[in-house]
Amino acid sequence: MASVTLEGVRKIYHEGGEHVAVAGVDLEVADGEFVVLVGPSGCGKSTTLRMIAGLESISAGTVKIDGRVVNHVPPKLRDIAMVFQSYALYPHMTVRENLGFALKLRNMPRAEIDERVSAAAATLGLENYLDRRPRQLSGGQRQRVALGRAIVRQPKVFLFDEPLSNLDAQMRVSMRREIARLHQELAVTMIYVTHDQVEAMTLGDRIVVMEKGHVMQIDTPLNLYERPKNRFVAGFIGNPAMNFATGTVVGGDEPRFIAEGGGWQTALPRRLASRLGPASGGTVIMGVRPEDVSVVPDARNGATIEARLDLAESLGNEVFVYARADEQDIVARVSPQPMPPLGSPITLAIDMERAHFFDPTSGERITSGASHPE
Amino acid sequence: MTAPAIPTRTPAAQLPPGTGRAAWLFLAPALSLIFIFFFLPVLASLLLSLTDFDIYAIADPSATRFVGLRNYGRLLQTPEFWQALRNTLYFALAGGPLTIALSLGAALLLNAKLTRFKTVFRTIYFIPFVTTLVAVSIVWRYLYHTRYGLLNYGLGYLGVEPIDWLGDPRWAMPAIILLAVWKNFGYNMLIFIAGLQSIPSELYDAAEIDGAGPVRRFFNVTLPLLGPTMLFVGVVTMIGYFQLFAEPYVMTMGGPLRATTSVVLLMYEEGFRWWRMGYAAAIAFVLFLVILIATLIQFRLQRERA
Secondary structure, eight states: OOOEEEEEEEEEEESSSSEEEEEEEEEEOTTTOEEEEEEETTTHHHHHHHHHHSSSSSSEEEETTTTTETTTSOGTTTTEHHHOOOOOOTTTOOOOHHHHHHHHHHHHHHHHHOOOHHHHHHHHGGGGGSSSOOOSSSSHHHHHHHHHHHTTTTOOOOEEETTTTTTTTHHHHHHHHHHHHHHHHHEEEEEEEOOOHHHHHHHHEEEEEETTEEEEEEEOHHHHHOOSHHHHHHHSSSSOOOEEEEEEEEEEOOOEEEGGGGEEEOOOOOHHHHHTTTGGTTTEEEEEEEEEEEEEEETOOOEEEEEEEEEEEEEESSSEEEEEEEEEEEEEESSOOOOOOOOEEEEEOOGGGGGGGEEEEOOOOEETTTTTTO | OOOOOOOOOOOOGGTTTHHHHHHHHHHHHHHHIIIIIIIIIHHHHHOOOOOOOOOHHOOOOOOBBBBBTTHHHHHHHOOOHHHHHHHHHHHHHHHHHHHHHHHHHHHHHHSSTOOOOHHHHHHHHHHHHSSSSHHHHHHHHHHHHHHTOOOHHHHHHHHHOOTTTTSHHHHHHHHHHHHHHHHHHHHHHHHHHHHHSOOOOOOOOOHHHTTHHHHHHIIIIIIHHHHHHHHHHHHHHHHHHOOOOOOHHTTTTTTTTTTTTTHHHHIIIIIIIIIOOOHHHHHHHHHHHHHHHHHHHHHHHHHOOO
């Protein structure tokens, strides 16, 4: 078990002009912690992981494992194990040989290899498949073998590179539980790369949100959701994504947020308006999560928005309501209720105590409603 | 990854009437071409190998006599045939592995990340394969020339006495092997490059993390995953090499002392120099059997490894 420390880690490719894949990552992963790197494709999360693994050279900065700088240490001496998206099992070897390969390369005695392989197989429920080859296994079983190959090594750090992306939705959920259970049992440091925010939110002790090679925010799942540091994080975490509206804040006795174009407006709590003070009269971006928008039966003075119903998607336990107010698309996530026909006018109410406000140029969060403790 | 659903075959009884005939009609053009240009000639030469068809029979086919297996019997008792078979095996068993090793080596180099000008080298290495063999052979005869050849000139600097490459029975076959390896490795190299590129890079990453160095990665990842490619290259190269003909025909005419007479060259001499067509056809069929057995052995070896 070990801590992993990244200090100003950069990756620059020089093929056909300079391309910055990772623009400087600072990260402290504590011993036994589960950290998830998440972001859209091309954000540099996999490259970062590969630099920790030693599969990719480090252009600048240092990577430390357990306090030791490993920049120039080959992967096999870093005491890490890695699970890949495509499982990367050796197709010509049986499950048993796949699991034991790394140990064999380390000249471990036969008996000990057998013991460790059996133990890993038992943990993962692979006992009956040890003599099969990877192509005779289902996707979930293959990924289990890949996990087993990492477990037998008893490494200091586990690295996962989108391990569930090739699985179907159901298998993904059960493998997610499996990985969470493994982390509980082994209490070992894990670094996990995914583009799937559900995996990130459910697995991570902490999450690193990346975009275009930059770290956007490092925080616990709940903090990312409740207090996103900037517009990117706010829009990336949460499904359906947060609603954003550009507009101006008008102060005074009855503070209001007026959407760009003036097509609609909504009242602001006075306390929030005063915190937005410096931005008053200027442009801000308001962000509201779909669950903080509700469909109400009739207009209330100043606090509601008139919109047109575009689409209602019923998921059984909840309904996603897609509406349009003037030029603005708004998504609401409401409990099942009778909906008027598509195209008819509806009234929406926004819980302003749960709204976030972002600077339109920097994208940084200015303030949030009272329901998000500062 | 989910396995694609295996399409279930519709039982013939459920097909609409006349489907079978329609299928045969669609297949007819291809089948008739194959029948006329492949099966008929093979059948004809099989029959030919059971006769004493010769130059007199060309003028008067009624002079042909059915001789049963006598051609085969005589062939197996002829020392020239056994020598030709030995020469051919020498060529195939030395030249084949050499060609494969060289082409795999070249493919590995051209597939390496650090290699530059890949396309240029790929083209250069492939050029010999598409060059006319006769032209190449004439140039190589100059290279092999005892007094003026570049090869002996170069060896002279190393203190090696001039070698009579094509005139010495010990050196004639190695000289032909060298030429054939040089001429053919480019084609196998291209196939190997394609095979190498189909190996997922994550497997190499996994092996590296598992602690496998470059040599281990080659033997534990590259070679096993190249298995099917290796089988294809091996079988195709071997079949080609067993049919050795043009190189000795142009360079040595089978000499010196018949050291480079291959089975096909022997067949050519019997059939087209002495006009013993029946006998030549028998040689062709024996060679066919040899190639068939060698191919089956390769398939068996490959299956045992996989």
